[in-house]
Amino acid sequence: MAEHLLQASWKRQVKAMTAAAGSAGQAAVPLLLCALLAPGSAYVLDDSDGLGREFDGIGAVSGGGATSRLLVNYPEPYRSQILDYLFKPNFGASLHILKVEIGGDGQTTDGTEPSHMHYALDENYFRGYEWWLMKEAKKRNPNITLMGLPWSFPGWLGKGFNWPYVNLQLTAYYVVSWIVGAKHYHDLDIDYIGIWNERAFDINYIKVLRRMLNYQGLQQVKIIASDNLWEPISASMLLDSELLRVIDVIGAHYPGTRTVKDARLTEKKLWSSEDFSTLNSDVGAGCWGRILNQNYINGYMTATIAWNLVASYYEQLPYGRCGLMTAQEPWSGHYVVEAPIWISAHTTQFTQPGWYYLKTVGHLEKGGSYVALTDGLGNLTIIVETMSHKHSMCIRPLLPYFNVSRQFATFILKGSFSEIPELQVWYTKLGKPSKRFLFKQLDSLWLLDSGGSFTLELQEDELFTLTTLSTGSKGSYLLPPKSQPFPCVYKDDFNVDYPFFSEAPNFADQTGVFEYFMNIEDPGEHRFTLRQVLNQRPITWAADAFSTISIIGDYKWSNLTIKCDVYLETPEKGGVFIAGRVNKGGILIRSARGVFFWIFANGTYRVTGDLAGWIIYTSGHADVTAKKWYTLTLTINGGFSSGTLNGKPLWKNVSVNFPKNGWAAIGTHSFEFAQFDNFRVEAIH
Numbered sequence: 001m002a003e004h005l006l007q008a009s010w011k012r013q014v015k016a017m018t019a020a021a022g023s024a025g026q027a028a029v030p031l032l033l034c035a036l037l038a039p040g041s042a043y044v045l046d047d048s049d050g051l052g053r054e055f056d057g058i059g060a061v062s063g064g065g066a067t068s069r070l071l072v073n074y075p076e077p078y079r080s081q082i083l084d085y086l087f088k089p090n091f092g093a094s095l096h097i098l099k100v101e102i103g104g105d106g107q108t109t110d111g112t113e114p115s116h117m118h119y120a121l122d123e124n125y126f127r128g129y130e131w132w133l134m135k136e137a138k139k140r141n142p143n144i145t146l147m148g149l150p151w152s153f154p155g156w157l158g159k160g161f162n163w164p165y166v167n168l169q170l171t172a173y174y175v176v177s178w179i180v181g182a183k184h185y186h187d188l189d190i191d192y193i194g195i196w197n198e199r200a201f202d203i204n205y206i207k208v209l210r211r212m213l214n215y216q217g218l219q220q221v222k223i224i225a226s227d228n229l230w231e232p233i234s235a236s237m238l239l240d241s242e243l244l245r246v247i248d249v250i251g252a253h254y255p256g257t258r259t260v261k262d263a264r265l266t267e268k269k270l271w272s273s274e275d276f277s278t279l280n281s282d283v284g285a286g287c288w289g290r291i292l293n294q295n296y297i298n299g300y301m302t303a304t305i306a307w308n309l310v311a312s313y314y315e316q317l318p319y320g321r322c323g324l325m326t327a328q329e330p331w332s333g334h335y336v337v338e339a340p341i342w343i344s345a346h347t348t349q350f351t352q353p354g355w356y357y358l359k360t361v362g363h364l365e366k367g368g369s370y371v372a373l374t375d376g377l378g379n380l381t382i383i384v385e386t387m388s389h390k391h392s393m394c395i396r397p398l399l400p401y402f403n404v405s406r407q408f409a410t411f412i413l414k415g416s417f418s419e420i421p422e423l424q425v426w427y428t429k430l431g432k433p434s435k436r437f438l439f440k441q442l443d444s445l446w447l448l449d450s451g452g453s454f455t456l457e458l459q460e461d462e463l464f465t466l467t468t469l470s471t472g473s474k475g476s477y478l479l480p481p482k483s484q485p486f487p488c489v490y491k492d493d494f495n496v497d498y499p500f501f502s503e504a505p506n507f508a509d510q511t512g513v514f515e516y517f518m519n520i521e522d523p524g525e526h527r528f529t530l531r532q533v534l535n536q537r538p539i540t541w542a543a544d545a546f547s548t549i550s551i552i553g554d555y556k557w558s559n560l561t562i563k564c565d566v567y568l569e570t571p572e573k574g575g576v577f578i579a580g581r582v583n584k585g586g587i588l589i590r591s592a593r594g595v596f597f598w599i600f601a602n603g604t605y606r607v608t609g610d611l612a613g614w615i616i617y618t619s620g621h622a623d624v625t626a627k628k629w630y631t632l633t634l635t636i637n638g639g640f641s642s643g644t645l646n647g648k649p650l651w652k653n654v655s656v657n658f659p660k661n662g663w664a665a666i667g668t669h670s671f672e673f674a675q676f677d678n679f680r681v682e683a684i685h
Contacts, residue, residue, distance in 0.1 A: 059096055060305060065106075065112065081477045089349075092344075100130040107510060108197075123181070162539055176212050199541065228253060229252060255275070257301075270300050285343045302357070308323045309323055324340045342438040350469050382411065408457055411454055414452070430462075494529055495527075496528060502515045507552050546670065554683065565677040566631075591610075595607070606618075
């Protein structure tokens with residue numbers, strides 16, 4: 001039906017053709033009118049006067065933090081399908097760039113990502129999931145550009161200070177080790193390395209990093225700085241010739257399509273190295289479509305990188321569903337290919353890094369914009385967007401008002417493009433479901449009789465790609481399984497001999513790092529456990545809590561029983577907890593409320609209404625010591641809760657009125673070693 005309506009609307013719109021272009025075949029060209037008839041503005045696309053800047057690609061960030069956490073335990077074939085929609089050329093988003101967090105053990109927005117060096121003498125290049133993700137991306141697109149950037153750093157680098165620049169050589173060694181490990185263990189070549197995400201840069205550190213890269217034979221690894229604002233990095237580069245030499249790209253975050261004079265004066269490549277960060281609705285898609293064009297037109301930026309790649313984290317964490325697509329239900333296999341995937345395709349499927357923008361790019365007279373790129377070998381791709389203000393607001397910065405209205409735009413191909421005979425046409429219309437189309441191929445456009453010109457009728461919230469390339473395609477799979485809530489009964493005994501990933505499925509660490517562990521001394525039931533492995537506070541990026549915590553389950557859970565075996569490793573001072581109704585995570589983890597049942601190695605227990613331990617519901621003596629296994633049970637029902645230790649009631653009918661729902665959780669009192677086993681939760685819906 002939609003197809004029929006579209007045909008009908010095309011027929012209404014294509015009312016006239018000149019005699020020259022009046023053959024039956026061409027009369028069917030949708031939304032395209034002969035240049036002679038249409039009133040409107042003309043835009044020349046020409047390479048006679050040379051080309052604009054080199055295009056570096058469109059990409060996305062995994063991490064900053066833990067944004068791909070739930071993706072890894074998706075069952076096949078769904079996990080591979082999601083990866084295809086992201087990375088497979090000429091299929092979906094077909095991304096040119098993958099930027100990953102170099103895990104630093106700290107909370108970096110939606111969770112913590114583990115470091116390759118938790119401690120000074122520790123190196124492990126198999127923790128977390130970014131190595132796996134980079135390999136999966138490379139498998140699909142061997143030419144993908146790989147970038148690494150730290151958000152937090154392990155605590156030992158700070159030597160007691162919350163600062164990564166205490167010992168410049170040590171921090172540079174840590175970062176270079178990650179690059180060397182990527183190659184040695186995973187055969188991954190890292191192309192770009194960053195400094196410290198959205199935090200201070202140290203000029204001497206950047207120089208030390210460059211020297212160490214060169215010393216290790218990594219001259220080809222380029223430095224991008226400073227993943228914050230355009231200033232003060234640009235001015236610093238203009239004042240320091242060595243700094244100017246060692247930085248290859250200036251990367252700014254959420255630039256609002258604008259750059260600054262100093263950045264242009266450096267004559268370096270300018271990138272929007274983190275952008276988007278907007279709910280992946282049609283408004284998010286509109287935001288993405290607008291900035292992909294206008295970052296270059298207004299700000300000379302030749303790469304734009306979305307935070308984040310895929311929303312694979314619990315939706316109630318900060319910035320829920322701010323990925324190019326959504327995959328937050330590994331237990332059901334359900335995922336959603338959201339509109340920003342197809343907005344990306346309008347550019348990514350018809351360009352490649354190494355193409356060049358034309359100098360003739362700009363804004364349309366009645367709102368919207370156009371860019372054109374060429375490979376220098378005769379191919380041309382034109383992308384036209386008319387995203388309205390209301391439907392293209394990004395999460396930041398504030399978007400000044402502008403107006404977009406219906407218009408005719410005539411494009412005249414000159415220079416080496418004047419002889420192009422045919423352009424393929426891809427079309428997106430955002431907005432009302434009845435009129436909505438995502439990345440639809442329309443009839444191609446013949447230019448032979450029109451002197452190298454064509455006219456588009458443009459409405460608001462549309463995106464056109466016109467290209468000489470015929471390789472574009474809208475990839476698809478059978479619909480994934482239906483959405484399901486997290487299972488009401490869930491258990492994990494952590495009995496995995498050789499885990500493929502270091503973290504147990506569905507546990508989302510919010511402070512600290514919880515990893516599969518093998519107890520060599522315990523041949524019995526607790527040989528395989530989950531262990532909190534940090535023994536000092538990381539150099540933080542956000543406000544990590546003072547207690548470690550990993551959340552799991554359904555945020556809607558209210559009445560539930562959580563049972564877990566726990567093992568304190570720290571005598572006297574050690575403490576562990578299990579919890580329910582945990583209502584906050586991510587960068588807000590410090591202020592998490594819930595019902596927390598703690599036991600301590602000094603022989604006490606406590607029940608608190610918050611992670612920080614300010615709200616004490618009850619406390620008392622418990623027969624507990626370090627280096628022994630105990631079974632804790634926490635039951636929450638309505639406004640009351642009770643707890644048992646090794647099956648015997650320790651406290652009961654304690655009043656708990658807030659919050660009404662939230663995740664289940666486990667954790668430790670401080671940054672200390674402790675183990676968990678035989679985790680089980682049963683929720684009553």
